[in-house]
Amino acid sequence: MKDKRSKDKARKKEEDRMEASGGNTVSSFPNKYEAAIIAAKEAKRINEIMKISGEDPKVKVTLTAIDRVAKGKVKFAYGEPEGRR
Numbered sequence: 001m002k003d004k005r006s007k008d009k010a011r012k013k014e015e016d017r018m019e020a021s022g023g024n025t026v027s028s029f030p031n032k033y034e035a036a037i038i039a040a041k042e043a044k045r046i047n048e049i050m051k052i053s054g055e056d057p058k059v060k061v062t063l064t065a066i067d068r069v070a071k072g073k074v075k076f077a078y079g080e081p082e083g084r085r
Contacts, residue, residue, distance in 0.1 A: 040065070043061045046064055047061045
């Protein structure tokens with residue numbers, strides 16, 4: 001029971017942080033798994049840019065990616081899966 005309360009508290013804290021930063025919570029996405037995939041792809045893109053530029057990120061790229069997705073700064077589109085036509 002204590003573990004569930006701590007998870008709920010952590011989730012609420014994260015939602016409050018996202019709200020304070022002007023972003024939406026992941027629950028505003030139609031599917032939380034889609035949001036996770038989009039954030040992962042954004043993190044990969046940011047990481048590649050950091051490697052090319054030689055910069056050392058001040059914040060973890062995954063956190064940056066999640067924030068960008070939650071704020072609606074990441075554009076994405078659905079396409080035909082590879083190999084299916």
